[in-house]
Amino acid sequence: MYLREKTVVVIDVLRASTTVTAALYNGAKEIIPVATVESAMKIVGNLYGDVRLLGGERNGKMIEGFNLGNSPLEYTEERVFGKAIVYSTTNGSLAMVKARYAKVMVVASFVNLSAVAAFVEDVTGSRNEEESDIIILCAGRNGFYSLEDSVCAGMLIEKLSARKPALTSECGDAGIVSLTMFKRHSRSLLKMLKNSEHGKYLSAIGYGDDLKFCAAVDSLPVVPQLLGNVVKLKKDGDSSKGSFS
Amino acid sequence: MYLREKTVVVIDVLRASTTVTAALYNGAKEIIPVATVESAMKIVGNLYGDVRLLGGERNGKMIEGFNLGNSPLEYTEERVFGKAIVYSTTNGSLAMVKARYAKVMVVASFVNLSAVAAFVEDVTGSRNEEESDIIILCAGRNGFYSLEDSVCAGMLIEKLSARKPALTSECGDAGIVSLTMFKRHSRSLLKMLKNSEHGKYLSAIGYGDDLKFCAAVDSLPVVPQLLGNVVKLKKDGDSSKGSFS
Numbered sequence: 001m002y003l004r005e006k007t008v009v010v011i012d013v014l015r016a017s018t019t020v021t022a023a024l025y026n027g028a029k030e031i032i033p034v035a036t037v038e039s040a041m042k043i044v045g046n047l048y049g050d051v052r053l054l055g056g057e058r059n060g061k062m063i064e065g066f067n068l069g070n071s072p073l074e075y076t077e078e079r080v081f082g083k084a085i086v087y088s089t090t091n092g093s094l095a096m097v098k099a100r101y102a103k104v105m106v107v108a109s110f111v112n113l114s115a116v117a118a119f120v121e122d123v124t125g126s127r128n129e130e131e132s133d134i135i136i137l138c139a140g141r142n143g144f145y146s147l148e149d150s151v152c153a154g155m156l157i158e159k160l161s162a163r164k165p166a167l168t169s170e171c172g173d174a175g176i177v178s179l180t181m182f183k184r185h186s187r188s189l190l191k192m193l194k195n196s197e198h199g200k201y202l203s204a205i206g207y208g209d210d211l212k213f214c215a216a217v218d219s220l221p222v223v224p225q226l227l228g229n230v231v232k233l234k235k236d237g238d239s240s241k242g243s244f245s
Numbered sequence: 246m247y248l249r250e251k252t253v254v255v256i257d258v259l260r261a262s263t264t265v266t267a268a269l270y271n272g273a274k275e276i277i278p279v280a281t282v283e284s285a286m287k288i289v290g291n292l293y294g295d296v297r298l299l300g301g302e303r304n305g306k307m308i309e310g311f312n313l314g315n316s317p318l319e320y321t322e323e324r325v326f327g328k329a330i331v332y333s334t335t336n337g338s339l340a341m342v343k344a345r346y347a348k349v350m351v352v353a354s355f356v357n358l359s360a361v362a363a364f365v366e367d368v369t370g371s372r373n374e375e376e377s378d379i380i381i382l383c384a385g386r387n388g389f390y391s392l393e394d395s396v397c398a399g400m401l402i403e404k405l406s407a408r409k410p411a412l413t414s415e416c417g418d419a420g421i422v423s424l425t426m427f428k429r430h431s432r433s434l435l436k437m438l439k440n441s442e443h444g445k446y447l448s449a450i451g452y453g454d455d456l457k458f459c460a461a462v463d464s465l466p467v468v469p470q471l472l473g474n475v476v477k478l479k480k481d482g483d484s485s486k487g488s489f490s
Contacts, residue, residue, distance in 0.1 A: 145390065147418035173392035173442045177422055184425060197418045 003135060007124055008102035009116060009156065012139035013148040014198045015070050015207075016092020017109035018214045020231060022072035023055075025220040027081035030230040033088070033096035037063055040088040047084055056088035060205055063088070071210050084230075091139040096231065099137055105226035110152055110189060110214060115221040117159040134160070136178075147181065147196040148214075150174075151189070154182025190215040248380060252369055253347035254361060254401065257384035258393040259443045260315050260452075261337020262354035263459045265476060267317035268300075270465040272326035275475040278333070278341035282308055285333040292329055301333040305450055308333070316455050329475075336384040341476065344382055350471040355397055355434060355459060360466040362404035379405070381423075392426065392441040393459075395419075396434070399427025435460040 011017055020031050029051070034040045037058070044054050055068035055075070062069035068079065070089055087093050099105045104123055108116040120134060136156060138149035157179055161167040168179060185192040193199040193211045202210055213219075224231045256262055265276050274296070279285045282303070289299050300313035300320070307314035313324065315334055332338050344350045349368050353361040369379060381401060383394035402424055406412040413424060430437040438444040438456045447455060458464075469476045 141418075145419045145422065147421060150418075150422065173386075173395075174390045176392060176440075177390065177395065177426055180425065180429060181422055195421075 003099055003102045003137075005103050006133050006135045007104045007106075007120060008099040008135045008137055009106055009108045009120065010092070010095045010099055010137045010139065011108050011149045011152050011156075012089075012092030012095060013109045013152050013214055014146075014193065014196070014202060015072060015210055015214060016087075016089045016096075016139065017107050018111050018210075019055075019070055019072040019075055020087065020092075020096075020107050020224050021109060021112050021220050021222060022213075023075040023080050023085055024224050024231070024233045025222050026075055026077040026079075028075070028083050028085055030084050030232040031224070032084060032086045032230050033093040034086060035088065035094050035097045037088055040086045041065070044086045047086070051082065052084045052086060053080065054087075055085045056093065058090055060202055060207065071207055072213050073210060091141060095137050095139040096226065100226060100229065102135070102226070107224040107231060108152065108156060110155070110217045111220040112218065112222055112224075113152070113155055114159065114218045115223050117156055119223045119225075120156075120160060121163060136175075138174075141198055146198055148193055148199065150178045151182045151185050151192055154178035154180070155186070158182060189217065248344055248347045248382075250348050251378050251380045252349045252351075252365060253344040253380045253382055254351055254353045254365065255337070255340045255344055255382045255384065256353050256394045256397050256401075257334075257337030257340060258354045258397050258459055259391075259438065259441070259447060260317060260455055260459060261332075261334045261341075261384065262352050263356050263455075264300075264315055264317040264320055265332065265337075265341075265352050265469050266354060266357050266465050266467060267458075268320040268325050268330055269469050269476070269478045270467050271320055271322040271324075273320070273328050273330055275329050275477040276469070277329060277331045277475050278338040279331060280333065280339050280342045282333055285331045286310070289331045292331070296327065297329045297331060298325065299332075300330045301338065303335055305447055305452065316452055317458050318455060336386055340382050340384040341471065345471060345474065347380070347471070352469040352476060353397065353401060355400070355462045356465040357463065357467055357469075358397070358400055359404065359463045360468050362401055364468045364470075365401075365405060366408060381420075383419075386443055391443055393438055393444065395423045396427045396430050396437055399423035399425070400431070403427060434462065 044052055054066040057070035068074050106116055136153045138153055140146045157171055157175055193215050199211055222233050225234050289297055299311040301308055302315035313319050351361055381398045383398055385391045402416055402420055438460050444456055467478050470479050
């Protein structure tokens with residue numbers, strides 16, 4: 001997929017998008033998404049010891065030698081405040097790495113959905129039409145469709161289309177199915193997560209509590225954004241937005 | 246995806262699955278699915294001139310030097326009876342080639358849905374449970390989700406689950422979405438095809454009539470099956486089924 005010149009929203013509800021958002025909401029300085037464990041080890045070696053952490057998972061579980069797994073509940077203010085977190089997960093961080101050449105890349109999940117929608121409206125509205133293509137990149141699961149990411153994408157499309165109704169007729173097959181699945185599950189997001197393949201797996205390996213956290217719409221109203229090679233929150237007065245115009 | 250030991254149903258509604266089914270229904274001897282135009286040229290060179298045809302498409306259009314495009318309407322009895330057709334398309338023939346190591350591989354679309362469902366029930370019912378995993382392989386479009394293949398997969402799952410209700414709870418996220426999309430569009434398959442991304446594209450390049458043909462449920466009640474390296478219809482008294490037991 002061609003992402004350059006696009007506004008890309010990366011969605012990995014269970015759990016990378018939620019966890020990155022929680023970490024930054026709780027004061028982490030920045031997240032450095034990397035594709036492989038080897039890259040994570042290399043990069044963390046170049047950072048000053050006191051300010052960095054290694055976080056992520058393989059098959060949902062903590063990686064040997066890492067400081068944090070991938071449960072958003074681990075990324076408390078106590079653990080992450082002021083830290084740079086080198087972060088590697090099976091699907092989510094990979095999607096973030098893939099999207100690094102996008103014009104704008106932000107991270108979305110249920111916990112920050114409205115904030116991301118407002119941000120995307122703001123960014124795309126300020127550019128001319130040709131530049132304003134929005135790509136919603138669902139991380140999925142090992143290359144396959146995942147229900148929770150599709151439902152979250154549908155929620156975002158519905159929010160965005162409130163101001164641009166034409167959007168729903170332009171969003172293609174994947175958009176149609178996402179909208180349909182969101183409408184079907186909008187009143188029972190937690191139940192949907194519990195019934196999803198990955199939700200069932202996480203419950204089975206002891207992360208059932210994460211699902212409730214991940215289903216809490218707009219509980220963490222911040223927008224993680226890729227700036228350079230790191231994901232951080234845009235501060236007020238930050239000049240970064242100017243670089244997208 | 247691990248396909249060995251599985252019963253694989255390849256679905257490419259627009260149009261490879263429909264076209265292969267139409268060709269065999271109209272008396273083609275066999276279809277030889279190949280991934281690339283180069284392979285097609287090489288293979289056809291080894292076949293006796295009178296009995297072979299080259300068929301397929303790139304971007305929906307006929308390939309230079311080929312005898313047939315990818316419209317099922319072209320594969321009439323007059324054109325294809327008794328012929329071996331070397332066949333290469335962007336997504337569908339590629340999916341068939343990928344599935345060649347499956348224990349059983351059949352080709353499904355709306356035109357032969359009930360016949361395929363009956364065949365799959367028969368094959369999987371006659372084997373023990375561990376062997377009876379069914380994989381529905383939606384060809385999609387250049388690696389992306391396609392609405393029409395998902396709706397067709399949902400129709401197949403619904404048919405199969407009539408005899409095995411447990412199936413719907415085991416079919417994973419992609420199965421859930423396929424069932425949902427089928428239920429939503431079951432009464433208006435032609436309209437769904439017309440509104441799908443690929444359907445719109447085919448209409449735009451002059452193949453709008455194909456959509457009606459592709460939406461005609463059970464109009465060609467035969468089961469194209471991979472036997473060796475070719476796709477053909479299983480004849481009564483054919484011993485091929487024995488090889489799957």
